[in-house]
Amino acid sequence: xxxxxTVDRILDAAEELFAERGFSETSxxxxxxxxxxxxxxxxxxxxxxxxxIHAVFGRFLTPFSATLEKAFDELELRCDGKPPTLNQxxxxxxxxAVRMPQRNEKGISIFMRLLGLAYTQSQGHLRxxxxxxxxxxxxxxxxxxxxxxxxxxxVDRYWRIQFMLGATAFTMSSSDAxxxxxxxxxxxxxxxxxxxxxxxxxxxxxxQAQDTLLTPRVExxxxxx
Amino acid sequence: xxxxxTVDRILDAAEELFAERGFSETSxxxxxxxxxxxxxxxxxxxxxxxxxIHAVFGRFLTPFSATLEKAFDELELRCDGKPPTLNQxxxxxxxxAVRMPQRNEKGISIFMRLLGLAYTQSQGHLRxxxxxxxxxxxxxxxxxxxxxxxxxxxVDRYWRIQFMLGATAFTMSSSDAxxxxxxxxxxxxxxxxxxxxxxxxxxxxxxQAQDTLLTPRVExxxxxx
DNA sequence: ATGTGCTTCAAACGTATGTTTCAAACAGAC
DNA sequence: GTCTGTTTGAAACATACGTTTGAAGCACAT
Numbered sequence: 001x002x003x004x005x006t007v008d009r010i011l012d013a014a015e016e017l018f019a020e021r022g023f024s025e026t027s028x029x030x031x032x033x034x035x036x037x038x039x040x041x042x043x044x045x046x047x048x049x050x051x052x053i054h055a056v057f058g059r060f061l062t063p064f065s066a067t068l069e070k071a072f073d074e075l076e077l078r079c080d081g082k083p084p085t086l087n088q089x090x091x092x093x094x095x096x097a098v099r100m101p102q103r104n105e106k107g108i109s110i111f112m113r114l115l116g117l118a119y120t121q122s123q124g125h126l127r128x129x130x131x132x133x134x135x136x137x138x139x140x141x142x143x144x145x146x147x148x149x150x151x152x153x154x155v156d157r158y159w160r161i162q163f164m165l166g167a168t169a170f171t172m173s174s175s176d177a178x179x180x181x182x183x184x185x186x187x188x189x190x191x192x193x194x195x196x197x198x199x200x201x202x203x204x205x206x207x208q209a210q211d212t213l214l215t216p217r218v219e220x221x222x223x224x225x
Numbered sequence: 226x227x228x229x230x231t232v233d234r235i236l237d238a239a240e241e242l243f244a245e246r247g248f249s250e251t252s253x254x255x256x257x258x259x260x261x262x263x264x265x266x267x268x269x270x271x272x273x274x275x276x277x278i279h280a281v282f283g284r285f286l287t288p289f290s291a292t293l294e295k296a297f298d299e300l301e302l303r304c305d306g307k308p309p310t311l312n313q314x315x316x317x318x319x320x321x322a323v324r325m326p327q328r329n330e331k332g333i334s335i336f337m338r339l340l341g342l343a344y345t346q347s348q349g350h351l352r353x354x355x356x357x358x359x360x361x362x363x364x365x366x367x368x369x370x371x372x373x374x375x376x377x378x379x380v381d382r383y384w385r386i387q388f389m390l391g392a393t394a395f396t397m398s399s400s401d402a403x404x405x406x407x408x409x410x411x412x413x414x415x416x417x418x419x420x421x422x423x424x425x426x427x428x429x430x431x432x433q434a435q436d437t438l439l440t441p442r443v444e445x446x447x448x449x450x
Numbered sequence: 451a452t453g454t455g456c457t458t459c460a461a462a463c464g465t466a467t468g469t470t471t472c473a474a475a476c477a478g479a480c
Numbered sequence: 481g482t483c484t485g486t487t488t489g490a491a492a493c494a495t496a497c498g499t500t501t502g503a504a505g506c507a508c509a510t
Binding site (some may be wrong): 255265274 | 497
């Protein structure tokens, strides 16, 4: 699955175990025994469990954010001057994610699941690490979203972006399980690419929904029982 | 905050701590010391930590599912014969959630966060417990969704429902953090009710999106780099 | 007052965790 | 070969966890 270098073996094992069990639920002993490596190797090479978590994220997030930057560059070049549309922006993002060189066939869903976990599991150190390490591509994406949805108020846009992130992270993070269920229920096979292709129109439509429901005060809009 | 009965004190403390830290990250000692109760009381009254988790969910999910059933009854009665619309169905759900009698002002976000965690944290026992305990209102909701979106293929509907669940679970599970960020960024305060009021139109629009993008083969739709 | 059933309490149990230690093994330079 | 710096190894460390124990406390019927 990878070269037999200790560091990479640890990273591979940790990545997979974190993705399928979460951080707190994965012990160093599980990782080292899956990696066929001595227990002390983790602390020797990484310093601590938290640092290992950071390393796992850094290994796939750094190349990804580079890919993403280039893709955004191309996109803005193609649009010369005019801001890219919402659909274009979303497609560029999913493309970059889907086209990332993967270590194996599970790569994409591990990638997605880890991102989801980073968002969900309230690991303060991880959030801090990601914020200060990858703030640039993130805020660039945010800026593109803003320019693509000028009709939205800042507050509306903020929440809808959260909804998008949620739908994406959640679906992708359990894409394996969801694909299995669908296969059993309807006998249909799906690829991650197809899920992404279904997701983007969903997100774009939600993002651009004009809610006639929400005007001055929200409470009025909830029908009284 | 509550009556001084040991069981309730434990449930209150556990609920709050689980919501803000997750299950594995919350120890019985944290719970019992917050509840000002002896450590052994948890195992005495509930049997185990897992059983306590079930009890926490049962305490708010049982009345909620009863409320929901009644709300669905009313809705179907109001629509006599015709299937309720997507918007109606979604509103009835969020209404029932938002209107639940709360133990305190944080009640709603705790409720939401716990639901999100149940979905996200891969605690096998919890999923099993929830499935066999609350399968009925869940599948009723699914049936209503199906009748409200007859234009969708089964596969499309399946994925879009996952997208909805994801957006909801994710947003609600970190609603506190997201509210804080928004307050710092734009100086705006938000209630869970308002989040729900923004979420519903987003979901409805996404659910009803007609994706001109997806026709015979998906791969063609991803622009080649 | 006495006994009974339920509840609380402090203490301990066994296990698992992240981390450290220090000697052994190893690789490459001289 | 011998030295040097790096990596591995088995074992132990301290701490935290969920759970169990058995005595003490309590309310209440007899």
